[in-house]
Structures are given as C-alpha cells and as structure tokens.
Amino acid sequence: MSRSEPLIGAHVSARGGIDRAVDNAMAIGAEVFQTHPTPAQTWAPLRLDSIRLAAYREKYAAAGLHGHYLHAVYLINLASPKASLLRQSIGSLVHYMQLADQLEAVGVVFHPGSHLGAGFASMRAQIGAALREVVERSTSKALLLVENSAGSGGCVGCSLEEVAGIVEAASSEQVxxxxxxQHAFASGYDLRDAAGIARTLGDFERLIGFDRLALVHANDSRRELGSNVDRHANIGDGEIGVDGFRLLLADERLRALPWLLEVPGAENAGPDAGSINALRECAGRELVAVHATAL
Ligand SMILES: [Zn+2]
Ligand SMILES: [Zn+2]
Incomplete structure (x- = not known):
C-alpha cells in the first residue's frame, strides 16, 4: 500500500466492552475505526476499569490498526443559549478527550449542535470559547473534530462557512x-459528479483549507440533494452513488485521509465487510476477505 492510499474503516460497536470494538474492526477488515464508547443518547461517562483498559490496549497494539476515533454523544450542544446545557456539553467533551488519551485514540468527533433560533453569528464566539476550554481543561493531545451537519432547524455547521467559522473561532491547532x-449532500453540496465535487472541494479549500481536514465520514445518502435529512445509505445504494465516491477518493486532497463508513450494512446492523469492500472498490484497492462469522 503506497502512502497516499486512503485508510478505509468503519464505525463499530463497543458493546460488551471497548476492547470488543477492536475485534469488531478486525472482523470486517477495517484499517481505522470509530466507536461510541458510551451510549450516544445519554450523558453517563465511561468508567474504564484497569482490566478492561489493559485488554483494550493489548488488543489494539496487536491488531495493527491505523487509528481509533471516538464519537461524542449526540446530546452535546455548544451553541445552546442555555448555560447548563453548555456546561454539560463542555464537560462531556473534556471527558471524551481524556478517554481519547487513555485509549490512544486519534480524535474525538462531535456535532456542533443547534442555536435553537438564536442564529449562528450570535453563538460563534461561545462555540469557539467552549472548544478552547475543552482543549485546555482536558490536556489531551487528541484532535477535536467538528463534523459538518445535515441540516434542519437551527443546526450549526451545515454550511462550510459555519464550519469554517467554528474552526476560526476556536483558534486551536487541535480543532x-x-x-x-451524506451531511454535505443533505446540506446541498453536490457530490455526484466531477463538476459538483470540484465546486464543493473548491469551497472547502477556500473557506476551511485541507490542512484542517482530518477525517472523512463516507456515507451515501438515502435522500435527495439538499434534503436537510440525515439518512445514511450503503455506498452505491444512495443518491451520491459509486461514481461520486470514485471521484472523491481519486482527489489527492482527500485520498491520503482516513475514511470511516457509518452505513447500515447488508443487515442494518452497521458497516460490514461488504461495506468496507464497496468503498475499497471505489478507491481502486484490492478487496478484503469476508469473514463468515460475525463476532
Ligand atoms: Zn458522520
Ligand atoms: Zn449522519
């Protein structure tokens, strides 16, 4: 594998213990993986006991995987006008950054949230200050990854302009x-053909810059361009289609990055070996052997 080949992996389950996520990533042929270390809809922190942590570290070191990414809980809202929710969101991200250190994870992905009608401009400084506080309080070296959103009422980070505004306001190398x-497509960024991709990536370069891009979530879209609806489809089964992913993966600015699938898979149980292979095929890479038995 030459160094410019994309690393291809997926979101996997951490049910039964964080070390199981390593097994699950290996079973589907992932090179990189993402987990929700805690249930995505609750604030409860993860208390890692030393035995579990040792099991994880041993498996992770032996597996030869190229990176673990944590996905923060969906409750986080750094744009909330409510002080209590903002404080809880910051605390949760600090916890995730510390977990990232313990788990030797590369970064923590989070959704910026919703301004609930207040408007992005009035919440921009608050989001920036919150992110700086997270970086400073956690003392973690992990990356804090702002994910672009799909859209819908009051959402923050649907446009690349807003993502750029967040990154700028945070003014931290770690952000x-x-x-x-899928979220970009739902927000009206066409990724189906060369012209749409050139326009989208041109906007990204101009507004944010590719030196700021650390990770791609590779999901096809069940819904049409600009739907503002967050519905992931298997690669090639959605509106973006195989041609779109081939073109995206051929772009030098994206090719060297890790690509993580968050797709339903054949059984609606999350990404499987077939999901990995569909994306590897788009990248022009050889296919991984499909394991018959799921863990
Ligand atoms: Zn995503
Ligand atoms: Zn999504």
Whole structure:
C-alpha cells in the first residue's frame, strides 16, 4: 500500500466492552475505526476499569490498526443559549478527550449542535470559547473534530462557512474538521459528479483549507440533494452513488485521509465487510476477505 492510499474503516460497536470494538474492526477488515464508547443518547461517562483498559490496549497494539476515533454523544450542544446545557456539553467533551488519551485514540468527533433560533453569528464566539476550554481543561493531545451537519432547524455547521467559522473561532491547532459526505449532500453540496465535487472541494479549500481536514465520514445518502435529512445509505445504494465516491477518493486532497463508513450494512446492523469492500472498490484497492462469522 503506497502512502497516499486512503485508510478505509468503519464505525463499530463497543458493546460488551471497548476492547470488543477492536475485534469488531478486525472482523470486517477495517484499517481505522470509530466507536461510541458510551451510549450516544445519554450523558453517563465511561468508567474504564484497569482490566478492561489493559485488554483494550493489548488488543489494539496487536491488531495493527491505523487509528481509533471516538464519537461524542449526540446530546452535546455548544451553541445552546442555555448555560447548563453548555456546561454539560463542555464537560462531556473534556471527558471524551481524556478517554481519547487513555485509549490512544486519534480524535474525538462531535456535532456542533443547534442555536435553537438564536442564529449562528450570535453563538460563534461561545462555540469557539467552549472548544478552547475543552482543549485546555482536558490536556489531551487528541484532535477535536467538528463534523459538518445535515441540516434542519437551527443546526450549526451545515454550511462550510459555519464550519469554517467554528474552526476560526476556536483558534486551536487541535480543532480540525470531519467531513461527512451524506451531511454535505443533505446540506446541498453536490457530490455526484466531477463538476459538483470540484465546486464543493473548491469551497472547502477556500473557506476551511485541507490542512484542517482530518477525517472523512463516507456515507451515501438515502435522500435527495439538499434534503436537510440525515439518512445514511450503503455506498452505491444512495443518491451520491459509486461514481461520486470514485471521484472523491481519486482527489489527492482527500485520498491520503482516513475514511470511516457509518452505513447500515447488508443487515442494518452497521458497516460490514461488504461495506468496507464497496468503498475499497471505489478507491481502486484490492478487496478484503469476508469473514463468515460475525463476532
Ligand atoms: Zn458522520
Ligand atoms: Zn449522519
């Protein structure tokens, strides 16, 4: 594998213990992986006991994987006008950054949230200050990855302009961007053909810069361009289609990045070996052997 080949992986389950996520990533042929270390809809922190942590570290070191990314809980809202929710969101991200250190994870992906009608401009400084506080309080070296959103009422970070505004307001080397293809498409960025991709990536370069991009979430879209609806489809089964992913993966600015699938898979149980192979095929890479038994 030459160094400019994309690393291809997926979101995997951490049910039964964080070390199981390593097994799950290996079972589907992932090179990089992402987990929700805690249930995505609750604030409860993860208390890692030393035995579990040792099991994880041993498996992770032996697996030869190229990076673990944590996905923060969906409750986080750094744009909330409510002080209590803002404080809880910052605390949760600090916890995730510390977990990232313990788990030797590369970064923490989070959704910036919703301004609930207040408007992005009035919340921009608050989001920036919150991110700086997270970086400073956690003392972690992990990246804090702002994910672009799909859209819908009061959402923050649907446009690349807003993502750029967040990164600028944070003004920290650790704050980078995760680009989700489905969310971008839902927000009106066409990724189906060369012209649409050139326009979208041109905007990205001009507004944010590719030195700020650390991760791609590779998801096809169940819904049409500009739907503002967050519905992921398997690669090639959605509106973006195989041609779109081939073109995206051929672009030098994206090719060297890690690509993580968050797709339903064949059984609606999350990304599987077939999901990995569909994206590897788009990248022009050889396919991984499909394991018959799921863990
Ligand atoms: Zn995503
Ligand atoms: Zn999504």
């Amino acid at each position: 980078r961007v995760c680009f989700d293809t």
